[in-house]
Amino acid sequence: MKTILKIAWRNIWRNKRRTLITIASMMFALFFAIVMRGFQVGSYAKMKENAIESYSGYIQIHKKGYWDDKNINNIFEFDQQKIKDLESDPRINVVIPRLESFALASSGEATKGVAVMGIFPEKENKMTKIKSYLQEGDFINVEDRSVLMAEELAKFLNININDTLVLFSSGYHGATAAGLFHVKGILKLPIPEMNRRTVYLSITEAQNFFDTGNQFTALAFDMNNLDDVNTVEQELRSDIDQENYEVMGWELMNKELLQMIESDKAGGIIMIAILYMVIAFGILGTVLMMTNERIREFSMMISIGMQKRKLILVVIIELIFLTILGVIAGFIISLPLMIYFYYNPIKFTGDVVEAMKDFNFEPIMPMSIDFQIFINQAIVIMIISLIVMYYPILKILKLNVVKGLKS
Amino acid sequence: MSVIKVSNLTKTYTDTEVPVHAVNGIDLTFEKGEFAAIVGPSGSGKTTILNMIGGLEKSTSGTVEVHGQDISELSSGKLIDFRLNNIGFVFQAYNLIPVLTAKENVEFIMQLQNWEKTKMNERTFAILESVGLGNRVNSKPNQLSGGQQQRVAVARALASKPQFILADEPTANLDSKSTNQLLDIMEKLNKEENITFIFSTHDQRVVDKAHRVIKVDDGKVVSDEVKN
Ligand SMILES: Nc1ncnc2c1ncn2[C@@H]1O[C@H](COP(=O)(O)OP(=O)(O)O)[C@@H](O)[C@H]1O
Ligand SMILES: [Mg+2]
Numbered sequence: 123m124k125t126i127l128k129i130a131w132r133n134i135w136r137n138k139r140r141t142l143i144t145i146a147s148m149m150f151a152l153f154f155a156i157v158m159r160g161f162q163v164g165s166y167a168k169m170k171e172n173a174i175e176s177y178s179g180y181i182q183i184h185k186k187g188y189w190d191d192k193n194i195n196n197i198f199e200f201d202q203q204k205i206k207d208l209e210s211d212p213r214i215n216v217v218i219p220r221l222e223s224f225a226l227a228s229s230g231e232a233t234k235g236v237a238v239m240g241i242f243p244e245k246e247n248k249m250t251k252i253k254s255y256l257q258e259g260d261f262i263n264v265e266d267r268s269v270l271m272a273e274e275l276a277k278f279l280n281i282n283i284n285d286t287l288v289l290f291s292s293g294y295h296g297a298t299a300a301g302l303f304h305v306k307g308i309l310k311l312p313i314p315e316m317n318r319r320t321v322y323l324s325i326t327e328a329q330n331f332f333d334t335g336n337q338f339t340a341l342a343f344d345m346n347n348l349d350d351v352n353t354v355e356q357e358l359r360s361d362i363d364q365e366n367y368e369v370m371g372w373e374l375m376n377k378e379l380l381q382m383i384e385s386d387k388a389g390g391i392i393m394i395a396i397l398y399m400v401i402a403f404g405i406l407g408t409v410l411m412m413t414n415e416r417i418r419e420f421s422m423m424i425s426i427g428m429q430k431r432k433l434i435l436v437v438i439i440e441l442i443f444l445t446i447l448g449v450i451a452g453f454i455i456s457l458p459l460m461i462y463f464y465y466n467p468i469k470f471t472g473d474v475v476e477a478m479k480d481f482n483f484e485p486i487m488p489m490s491i492d493f494q495i496f497i498n499q500a501i502v503i504m505i506i507s508l509i510v511m512y513y514p515i516l517k518i519l520k521l522n523v524v525k526g527l528k529s
Numbered sequence: 530m531s532v533i534k535v536s537n538l539t540k541t542y543t544d545t546e547v548p549v550h551a552v553n554g555i556d557l558t559f560e561k562g563e564f565a566a567i568v569g570p571s572g573s574g575k576t577t578i579l580n581m582i583g584g585l586e587k588s589t590s591g592t593v594e595v596h597g598q599d600i601s602e603l604s605s606g607k608l609i610d611f612r613l614n615n616i617g618f619v620f621q622a623y624n625l626i627p628v629l630t631a632k633e634n635v636e637f638i639m640q641l642q643n644w645e646k647t648k649m650n651e652r653t654f655a656i657l658e659s660v661g662l663g664n665r666v667n668s669k670p671n672q673l674s675g676g677q678q679q680r681v682a683v684a685r686a687l688a689s690k691p692q693f694i695l696a697d698e699p700t701a702n703l704d705s706k707s708t709n710q711l712l713d714i715m716e717k718l719n720k721e722e723n724i725t726f727i728f729s730t731h732d733q734r735v736v737d738k739a740h741r742v743i744k745v746d747d748g749k750v751v752s753d754e755v756k757n
Contacts, residue, residue, distance in 0.1 A: 125633075125640050132628035418623050425585055425620075426685075427613025427641055429606065524586045527620060 126432060130439035133412070141444065144408045148448025148503055149455060151401040155394045155499045156456040160463070162390050164490035166383045170376070172312045172484065176250045178375040179218070179342030180351045181358065186368045188339060189375070194223045194294055197337040198367065205341070213350040216248040219338040221328040225291035225299070227321060229279040236275060236319050238289065240328020249344035252309065252322070259283040259307035262324055268306035270322040276308050278318075283308065289321070293333040301331050312484055402506045406513070409441065413514040420518060421526025430518055437514040445507040449500045456496075463489035530597055532693055532725050533559040533582060538591035540577050540748075551577040553748035554591070559693065559727060564719045566739035567729040574748040575729035576697050582727070583616055583695045584608045595692060613641055617686025619696035619728075624682035625670040631657060631681045632666040638689045656684045659721070660714050676707025680714060687718055693725035700735055712738045 134141050174180060188196040200219065208217050221240035226233055243262050247253045252270075253261050262268055269287060271279075281287060285305050293299035303323065311317040329335065345351055351371060359369045373380060423433055468487040470478060475485040540552040552574045559565060567575050580586035582593055584600045592599050595615060603611055612618070617638075625634045632653055639649045657666055660680040662673075670678050679699055686694045696715075700708040712735060719726045728735075736742055744752040 125637070128633075129626065129628055136628060419626065422618075422620060422623060423626065424609060425583070425612065426618050427609055427616075427638060429609050432641075524580055527585075 126436050127439060130436050131443060133436070134440050134443050137412075140408055140411065144405060144444055145448045145451055147401050147404045148445065149451035151397055152449065152452025152499050152503060153456045154397060155502070156452065156495055157459060158390060158394065159495045159499065160456075160460050160489045160491065161487055162387060163492060163495055164464075164467070164488040166387070167490055168484065168486075168488045169379060169383065170372075173376045173379050174372050175344075176252075176312055177316065178372050179249060180345040180348070180372045181343040181355050182370050182375060183341040183343075183358065183362065184339065184368050184370070186364075186366055189368065189370060192223070192339070194292070194332055194334070194339075197221070197294070197334055197339050199335075199337050200341060208343075211354070213346055213354055215344040215346050216245060218242060218245045218249055218342045218344070219325065220246075220340045220342060221325055221332065221334060221337070222339045223291065223328075223332060225289045225321070227275070227279060228288045228290070229281045229285060232279045234275065234278055234319070236289075236321050237316070238291070238328060238331075239320060239322045240325040240332075241322055242325050243322075246322075249342065255309040255311055257308045257310045259305070262306050262322070264324045264326060266306065266324050267303065267327055268323075269303040269327075270307045270309050271305055272317045272320040273308055273310040274314075274318045275320065276305070281305055287321070289331065291332070293331065294335075294337075295333075297333040299331050299333065303327075314478075314484065398502055398506060401503075402510065405444075405506060406510050408444075409510050409513055412440065413437070413517050417517075417521070417526045418529050420521055421523040421529075424521065424523050425527065430521070434515050434518050437518065438511055441507050441511055441514075445504055449503055452499070452503075453496060460489055460491050463487075464491045531558040531594075532561050532563075532596065533557070533727075534592075534594040534597075535578075535582065536592050536594075538578070538581060538593065539589045540574075540581060540586070541589045551748050552581065552588075555745075555748070555750055557743065557750065557753070559725055561725055562719065562723045563725045563727070563741055564716060564739060565725075565727050565741040565743060566736055567727065567743045567745060568731065568736050568739075569729075569745040570731055573745045575731075575745060577748075578745070579695050579697050579727070579729055583618060584612055613638065614689075615692040617689070617691040617694035617724075619679065619682045619686050619694065619699045621698045621701045622675075625678055625685075627670050630667045630669055631662055631673065631677075631684075634670070634681055635685045635688050638685060642689055644689075652688055656688045657681075659718065660684045661710075674707070676703050676710060679703060679707070679711050683711065683715060683718070687722060687724060690722070691724065693727060696726065696728035698729055698731070700730065700732060705734065708732070708734060 185196045185198040205217050205219065208214055219242065223238050225236055225238045227236040242264060257273055262270055271281060271287070276282070279287070283305055287303045287305055289301050289303060291299040309322070311320060329337070343354070345354065355369060355371050362369060420433060424430060467489060470485040470487070478485045535555055535557040538552055538555045539550070542549040542551060555578065567578060569575050577586065581588045584603070588601060592601060594600070600608065600611060626637060629637065635653045635657060636649055639652065654663070654666070657663055660683060662677060662680055662684070665673060665677065670681070673681065700711055703711060715726055716738060718724065730736060739756070741753070741755045743750055
């Protein structure tokens with residue numbers, strides 16, 4: 123075995139240039155694939171995190187049918203004690219009740235349809251870290267009659283701190299809802315869509331405004347660990363009266379986002395696949411040459427008593443060495459870049475920022491350094507090698523030593 | 530018992546336009562310690578005969594027995610092990626594994642045979658010494674002359690103490706000085722190790738060194754003389 127390893131190792135260095143070119147091609151393929159996937163995975167994770175952390179939470183409970191018909195009449199009462207009980211579950215970080223609906227907001231001449239979120243400010247902050255988005259002014263508390271406005275909405279309505287906002291909507295069972303609110307703070311929210319149209323007010327104010335009494339549109343759950351989501355979701359479902367309530371997981375609530383991620387991911391994967399195809403032919407070319415130029419040598423080795431399977435082992439190990447070197451080289455050149463971008467995510471500037479916001483992308487490009495990305499790309503290269511390996515194996519199995527010696 | 534007994538051996542190539550009768554009913558026996566040359570013009574069938582004796586090529590009819598064992602009965606995998614354990618090969622050229630040193634090339638067969646390391650070392654140095662390459666043990670084939678490479682090949686063929694050694698035109702690519710050197714070494718080792726050597730050639734100077742000369746033409750043995 124030692125001899126076989128020795129022969130294989132030295133064989134790959136017989137044609138140094140060819141070997142280096144092959145390793146380099148694997149290295150660049152890996153580099154591009156890893157870096158690209160790193161950006162993709164990083165962005166997707168960030169998008170999901172934003173969607174979950176700043177809005178949907180991991181699980182929500184609604185009145186049955188609410189999600190498909192977000193109507194102020196689809197609301198429910200939920201016992202505060204029960205919420206406390208749920209929160210005592212170590213898997214659940216916080217359960218936040220919300221009353222959410224739509225309204226027309228105006229100030230001066232400008233009017234815009236907005237999302238009104240009635241929240242328990244401190245509780246909401248536990249999940250969404252909403253306080254940290256405060257750009258100007260102060261945060262609200264439960265008793266406040268004031269509101270917090272999303273930054274772009276405020277800009278659109280030309281509203282500043284301490285200005286007055288008029289909200290106009292229809293309330294519970296068709297009641298007219300109208301009110302004047304004092305703007306206490308401006309928030310720069312991470313989801314561009316929300317940043318264009320959200321107004322927060324304390325839940326009691328919202329309940330007054332919409333005339334709902336002590337009712338909510340949603341209970342959002344923040345979990346301590348993603349792994350528990352499914353089980354808790356199941357438990358809630360079996361605990362709760364399914365006739366009147368619906369329990370939804372974050373994937374269902376963020377369906378559009380996930381679909382968009384999937385299609386974007388597919389695009390990236392096609393690009394990587396094309397890249398790998400090119401590399402595969404490069405490796406195949408090398409292996410073809412490494413095999414065909416050694417037919418006479420193989421024949422000699424079999425003639426003097428080397429079993430074909432040992433010879434096959436030699437060529438397999440040669441390819442494994444090449445692959446390992448390519449993979450290591452690929453890791454070595456991509457890792458520093460990935461780590462750099464992980465700590466210094468690319469921030470887009472200029473026109474592209476608006477375009478990205480239109481697609482609901484935050485205009486930064488976070489990098490993921492999840493080791494799985496490296497592993498996956500290494501596996502792809504290894505699979506390519508495995509396929510390419512067929513050629514020398516078949517060639518050796520079919521080798522006629524007498525002809526080979528004469529070649 | 531003879532080391533090799535060839536009976537009515539024929540080889541006809543039928544994958545050609547007209548069938549080629551490369552070997553045409555040959556009977557030969559070789560005893561232990563022989564130093565025999567198969568001589569004949571190019572195309573007379575020397576390589577084909579040696580390949581059949583060495584189990585590299587199947588005969589069309591007839592048998593090759595090595596120590597009474599009919600080698601045509603062996604499966605191809607068994608045949609490889611049979612060659613490993615019984616036959617030393619020297620080819621006309623490209624005998625050596627290019628990435629291995631002289632020493633590693635000589636050890637190659639013994640390693641396949643799982644020799645014990647110190648014994649293998651001893652044997653390797655001794656045999657490289659006796660082919661006159663004691664000072665070139667760590668040279669790679671491309672650092673050696675053609676004659677030196679053939680001497681390494683002979684050393685490798687011999688190191689594992691096979692039943693016999695087959696050498697197909699081992700000197701065809703060598704100048705006359707290297708040819709003489711190689712033959713002297715082969716003759717010396719034949720005597721010292723008492724190993725059967727069968728080699729083919731069409732070179733008269735090589736023929737002169739042989740102890741037995743088997744002349745072939747058109748796939749038939751035309752004469753078979755033992756010199757004193
Ligand atoms: N694989 C083959 N297919 C067809 N004919 C062959 C093949 N190998 C050898 N021959 C023919 O068999 C004859 C003997 O060849 P060979 O044994 O190589 O002769 P030598 O070694 O004496 O030069 C030649 O006529 C050669 O052309
Ligand atoms: Mg020949």
